[in-house]
Amino acid sequence: MGRNRATLADVARKAGLSKTAASMVLNGREGTRLSAEAHQRVFAAAEELGYRPNLAARSLRTRKTATIAFVSDIVATTRFAGDLIRGALDAARERDHVLLITETQGDATFEQYAIEAVLDRQVDGVIYAAMATRRLTVPAAILGGPVVLLNATSPDGLPSVVPDDEGAGRSVATALLELGHRDAIALIGRNRLKEDDPEVSLAARARLHGIRQTLNEAEVSLLAECFCTEWLPEHGYAAMRGLLSKPKRPSAIICMNDRLAFGAYQALGEAGLTVPEDISVISFDDDPIAAWLRPSLATTALPHEQMGRRAVELLLDGGAAEPSLVPMPLRRRRSLAPPAG
Amino acid sequence: MGRNRATLADVARKAGLSKTAASMVLNGREGTRLSAEAHQRVFAAAEELGYRPNLAARSLRTRKTATIAFVSDIVATTRFAGDLIRGALDAARERDHVLLITETQGDATFEQYAIEAVLDRQVDGVIYAAMATRRLTVPAAILGGPVVLLNATSPDGLPSVVPDDEGAGRSVATALLELGHRDAIALIGRNRLKEDDPEVSLAARARLHGIRQTLNEAEVSLLAECFCTEWLPEHGYAAMRGLLSKPKRPSAIICMNDRLAFGAYQALGEAGLTVPEDISVISFDDDPIAAWLRPSLATTALPHEQMGRRAVELLLDGGAAEPSLVPMPLRRRRSLAPPAG
DNA sequence: AGTGGTCGCTAAACTGATTTAGCAGAGCAT
DNA sequence: ATGCTCTGCTAAATCAGTTTAGCGACCACT
Numbered sequence: 001m002g003r004n005r006a007t008l009a010d011v012a013r014k015a016g017l018s019k020t021a022a023s024m025v026l027n028g029r030e031g032t033r034l035s036a037e038a039h040q041r042v043f044a045a046a047e048e049l050g051y052r053p054n055l056a057a058r059s060l061r062t063r064k065t066a067t068i069a070f071v072s073d074i075v076a077t078t079r080f081a082g083d084l085i086r087g088a089l090d091a092a093r094e095r096d097h098v099l100l101i102t103e104t105q106g107d108a109t110f111e112q113y114a115i116e117a118v119l120d121r122q123v124d125g126v127i128y129a130a131m132a133t134r135r136l137t138v139p140a141a142i143l144g145g146p147v148v149l150l151n152a153t154s155p156d157g158l159p160s161v162v163p164d165d166e167g168a169g170r171s172v173a174t175a176l177l178e179l180g181h182r183d184a185i186a187l188i189g190r191n192r193l194k195e196d197d198p199e200v201s202l203a204a205r206a207r208l209h210g211i212r213q214t215l216n217e218a219e220v221s222l223l224a225e226c227f228c229t230e231w232l233p234e235h236g237y238a239a240m241r242g243l244l245s246k247p248k249r250p251s252a253i254i255c256m257n258d259r260l261a262f263g264a265y266q267a268l269g270e271a272g273l274t275v276p277e278d279i280s281v282i283s284f285d286d287d288p289i290a291a292w293l294r295p296s297l298a299t300t301a302l303p304h305e306q307m308g309r310r311a312v313e314l315l316l317d318g319g320a321a322e323p324s325l326v327p328m329p330l331r332r333r334r335s336l337a338p339p340a341g
Numbered sequence: 342m343g344r345n346r347a348t349l350a351d352v353a354r355k356a357g358l359s360k361t362a363a364s365m366v367l368n369g370r371e372g373t374r375l376s377a378e379a380h381q382r383v384f385a386a387a388e389e390l391g392y393r394p395n396l397a398a399r400s401l402r403t404r405k406t407a408t409i410a411f412v413s414d415i416v417a418t419t420r421f422a423g424d425l426i427r428g429a430l431d432a433a434r435e436r437d438h439v440l441l442i443t444e445t446q447g448d449a450t451f452e453q454y455a456i457e458a459v460l461d462r463q464v465d466g467v468i469y470a471a472m473a474t475r476r477l478t479v480p481a482a483i484l485g486g487p488v489v490l491l492n493a494t495s496p497d498g499l500p501s502v503v504p505d506d507e508g509a510g511r512s513v514a515t516a517l518l519e520l521g522h523r524d525a526i527a528l529i530g531r532n533r534l535k536e537d538d539p540e541v542s543l544a545a546r547a548r549l550h551g552i553r554q555t556l557n558e559a560e561v562s563l564l565a566e567c568f569c570t571e572w573l574p575e576h577g578y579a580a581m582r583g584l585l586s587k588p589k590r591p592s593a594i595i596c597m598n599d600r601l602a603f604g605a606y607q608a609l610g611e612a613g614l615t616v617p618e619d620i621s622v623i624s625f626d627d628d629p630i631a632a633w634l635r636p637s638l639a640t641t642a643l644p645h646e647q648m649g650r651r652a653v654e655l656l657l658d659g660g661a662a663e664p665s666l667v668p669m670p671l672r673r674r675r676s677l678a679p680p681a682g
Numbered sequence: 683a684g685t686g687g688t689c690g691c692t693a694a695a696c697t698g699a700t701t702t703a704g705c706a707g708a709g710c711a712t
Numbered sequence: 713a714t715g716c717t718c719t720g721c722t723a724a725a726t727c728a729g730t731t732t733a734g735c736g737a738c739c740a741c742t
Contacts, residue, residue, distance in 0.1 A: 004485075007728055018692045023730060033690050055461045056397045056406065057728030060697045065397065067441075067462065075427055079420035079629075086416055089444050093451070098458050100408075101442045103430050110434070117439050120396045121408070233633040259633070266635050269610055288420075289630060292574040292600070294607050348698055359722045364700060374720050398698035401727045 006049035014045035022046075026053070059122055068092055068315060069118035070101045071111075071142075072129035072150075079288065080304045081131060084150065087308025088127060095316050097124070115141050125315045128152065133162055135198040150311040153202065153323055160323045161310045165203045165284075168300035168328035169210020172254055172282050175298070175330060177218050180338045181252040181280065186224040187211070188239040188264060189231055189256025207256060207284060223250050231256055236263025244271050251339035255283035258290045261297055276337035286331055295334030302328060347390035355386035363387075367394075400463055409433055409656060410459035411442045412452075412483075413470035413491075420629065421645045422472060425491065428649025429468060436657050438465070456482050466656045469493065474503055476539040491652040494543065494664055501664045502651045506544045506625075509641035509669035510551020513595055513623050516639070516671060518559050521679045522593040522621065527565040528552070529580040529605060530572055530597025548597060548625060564591050572597055577604025585612050592680035596624035599631045602638055617678035627672055636675030643669060 012022040017038055024032045025042040045051075059065040070088055075081045085101070092099050100123060102114035118126065125146035128138050133151050138158065149160035176185055187208075194204035215221065224246070226239035236255060240263065243250060255261035261283040268275060275281050275295055283290070286301035303326050310324055353363040358379055365373045366383040386392070400406040411429055416422045426442070433440050441464060443455035459467065466487035469479050474492050479499065490501035517526055528549075535545035556562065565587070567580035577596060581604065584591060596602035602624040609616060616622050616636055624631070627642035644667050651665055 008730095009728075019729080020692060020694095020731080021690090027730085033688085035690065038690080052457065052461050054401075054463065054728050056400045056463050057697090058730075059397045060395075060401060060699085060728080061730045063697085065462075070442075075423050075430070079423070082416050082420070082422045085442070086444060089416070089442070093443075093454065093458075096458075098462065099442050101411075101426070101430070101440050102434075103427060113434065116393065117434075117437075120393050121406075121439065122395065122397050237635070262633060292603060294578070349700095350698075360699080361701080361722060361724095362720090368700085374718085376720065379720080395698055398727090399700075401698080401729085402700045404727085 005054070006051045008051070008053065010049055011042065011045045011051050014049060015041040017042060026051075063122065065122045065124055066097050067100055067121065067123050068097050068312065069123040069126045070099045070129060071104065071114055071118065071126055072101075072131060073104050073106045074131045075101070075103050080302060083304035084129060084131075084308040087305035087310075088150075088312050089308070090305075091309040091312035095312070097312070097316065111139060112141075115139055119144075127311045127315060129311070132201055133165065133203045134201055146315055148311045148315045150307060159314050159320065161307050161314065162202065162323055162325060163302050163307065164325040164327050165206035166210040166213075167325070168284055168330075169207040169212075170214045171210075171300055171328070171330045172207075172284070173211045173214035175282060175332070175336065176252050176254070176280065177214070177220065179252075179280065179336060182218075182220050182339075184223050184248065184251035184339065185215070185220070185254065186226070186243050186250035186252070187222050187254045187256075188226045188228065188236055188243070189260050190225050190227045191229070191231070191256070192227070194231075203284075204256065211254060223248065228256075228260065231260050233259050233263035233266065236260030237267045238263070240264040240267035241271075244268075244273075250279060252280040252282070255281065258283050258285045258287035258297060258299055261299070262289055262293065265293055265297075275335050278340060280337055280339075281335040284328075290331070290333070293335075298331060298333040298336045300328040300330050346395065347392045349392070349394065351390055352383065352386045352392050355390060356382040358383060367392075404463065406463045406465055407438045408441055408462065408464050409438050409653065410464040410467045411440045411470060412445065412455055412459065412467055413442075413472060414445050414447045415472045416442070416444050421643060424645035425470060425472075425649040428646035428651075429491075429653050430649070431646075432650040432653035432657075436653070438653070438657065452480060453482075456480055460485075468652045468656060470652070473542055474506065474544045475542055487656055489652045489656045491648060500655050500661065502648050502655065503543065503664055503666060504643050504648065505666040505668050506547035507551040507554075508666070509625055509671075510548040510553075511555045512551075512641055512669070512671045513548075513625070514552045514555035516623060516673070516677065517593050517595070517621065518555070518561065520593075520621065520677060523559075523561050525564050525589065525592035525680065526556070526561070526595065527567070527584050527591035527593070528563050528595045528597075529567045529569065529577055529584075530601050531566045531568040532570070532572070532597070533568070535572075544625075545597065552595060564589065569597075569601065572601050574600050574604035574607065577601030578608045579604070581605040581608035582612075585609075585614075591620060593621040593623070596622065599624050599626045599628035599638060599640055602640070603630055603634065606634055606638075616676050619681060621678055621680075622676045625669075631672070631674070634676075639672060639674040639677045641669040641671050 008019050008022055012019045022042050025039050100118055104111035104114050126142045127148050127150050129150035130152040135153050138154055147158050149158055153160045191204055194201035228235035261281055282298045284300050286299045290297040290299045307326050349360050349363055353360045363383050366380050441459055445452035445455050467483045468489050468491050470491035471493040476494050479495055488499050490499055494501045532545055535542035569576035602622055623639045625641050627640045631638040631640045648667050
């Protein structure tokens with residue numbers, strides 16, 4: 001890879017100057033008294049030789065690699081990982097940095113390995129990302145340098161970037177109230193584990209809190225709340241069937257994520273009910289399926305790309321110590337209507 | 342990041358030996374005549390100081406960085422990217438390598454930038470990945486070192502890893518024939534652009550070819566073939582409605598991907614038809630939604646994780662020059678049944 | 683004439699590893 | 713006593729940059 005690259009010494013020789021001079025010119029150092037002509041010659045030589053500095057050599061001296069580690073628990077399994085990475089990639093490129101990506105798979109041994117691997121490569125900082133918004137404790141080894149938590153918070157008070165799930169909860173509830181839904185709003189996706197253990201999820205509790213707060217302020221209470229062991233379509237399906245078997249039919253359903261909503265749609269379809277004429281549905285995440293459903297599903301978007309970007313900005317440009325809350329925009333789609341009759 | 346790390350010189354000093362000796366012991370060099378005691382002392386010193394070599398320094402001398410570039414056109418937008426990356430990550434870790442990830446977004450300027458960025462960092466090789474299986478030409482700049490194409494082929498005859506879409510086409514057709522479907526099989530997802538331009542897609546043509554070949558051998562021809570401008574649910578929906586409006590109803594549908602099948606399901610549901618009793622459905626990709634649909638959708642899986650893994654193996658361990666075809670396993674699910682009546 | 687300052691530039695040290703070339707001492711044969 | 717080999721180790725060069733310290737020439741001023 002990259003054999004026969006021209007070195008700084010080659011450039012200097014061609015320009016008839018010392019390495020020192022060439023280095024200073026190419027780095028645009030202020031206050032050196034090199035002549036305009038020397039500048040010309042160095043630039044010309046570098047151009048002609050297609051010179052590009054060897055960053056390994058440079059970083060040996062400067063201890064800067066222009067490389068950031070992106071350490072995450074799981075990159076696959078969720079389609080969102082790509083957006084998180086893409087946002088980080090974009091922001092890194094704008095700052096002439098590059099991303100070293102590793103995955104811990106939630107395994108302590110892998111994590112240890114991943115961290116050593118990136119520290120050995122002298123990365124300038126670490127973005128420690130979680131795929132589900134949660135609280136975690138970062139390994140001590142990376143605390144020697146800049147760290148930003150992405151989609152996670154930690155007890156150490158490290159800079160972190162998380163979505164505003166509570167705000168999203170408020171948006172969702174407000175959207176329903178504005179349409180006139182009041183005493184027939186049901187919730188699908190309560191989950192003790194997610195709500196009570198911040199190391200599993202911070203989103204569940206925050207979303208619930210946002211919803212409750214808004215409804216309380218309007219003096220509205222939920223018609224029903226369904227617990228689900230997981231947030232997958234099958235659980236949404238089962239929950240929806242449960243709701244439909246009760247005497248009072250809800251006028252609107254809030255699902256804790258889009259996959260639950262997908263399951264709910266399936267149950268509604270089987271029951272011969274139409275969205276949104278019979279029942280409105282709204283949820284969280286803006287999974288791609290939300291737009292594919294018929295009718296399209298109103299939801300609040302997890303701004304993964306923005307979050308990835310913000311993490312890099314925080315890491316390289318510095319910034320707020322308190323968690324950076326990224327708003328979750330409401331996507332108004334066809335699944336919303338005023339209550340029937 | 343990584344301040345105050347012990348250096349090799351520290352280890353040597355503590356062991357009372359030269360850097361040379363320490364280096365040789367730690368690298369397990371054969372044929373050096375260092376005493377067993379010297380070995381002990383070096384290991385002990387390294388252990389005690391928590392010594393880890395500075396890879397930037399090492400690579401300056403050895404021209405090896407134990408780092409691979411993963412350059413892809415688009416990492417987001419498709420949920421599959423994660424699996425491709427994960428497979429590569431796993432295989433890289435097993436070989437003590439790490440992945441530098443960049444994205445070109447299909448833009449020539451970004452591509453140029455990405456390639457320079459990774460070459461400047463002296464990567465040991467490049468995995469050039471495409472998110473949709475297609476043919477492409479790799480930029481000359483990376484041809485100076487090892488390159489493997491992932492989910493793509495090139496006219497240069499570079500080593501490449503692609504899914505066996507033609508085999509998948511055969512599996513799909515065979516599965517339907519075995520169930521007894523013959524003269525009422527319809528196809529959704531013909532697409533001139535994808536079929537005719539290998540720089541857009543290799544999958545469409547290969548899948549179609551596999552299907553046709555198997556049906557021809559059984560002397561069966563397709564009842565209908567629907568063209569779709571894109572392979573999204575809405576197009577599958579429209580195509581399915583089209584098929585249902587014709588006099589002869591198909592007994593089975595082959596969709597060119599799962600998203601089309603999702604759309605087909607929606608149209609079938611609206612028409613009051615049930616899968617698989619009225620119509621069987623089978624498709625390609627094994628998108629997560631395939632398992633979420635009711636009934637679950639039979640499909641052939643794109644083995645992204647395996648492909649990512651294979652690419653790294655090819656790059657680091659060497660191997661076949663001709664394209665490495667990774668089989669696409671058939672996932673038999675509930676959407677298949679013998680034709681009705 | 684001597685002193686000091688600025689200008690334009692360079693030699694050499696330094697970063698932390700690997701690798702080449704070779705040295706001192708022991709043992710052995712001649 | 714000399715030459716030879718083998719053992720166990722080290723000094724120094726090297727990789728490709730950055731950075732520190734300083735050199736010679738020229739000018740101005742006292």
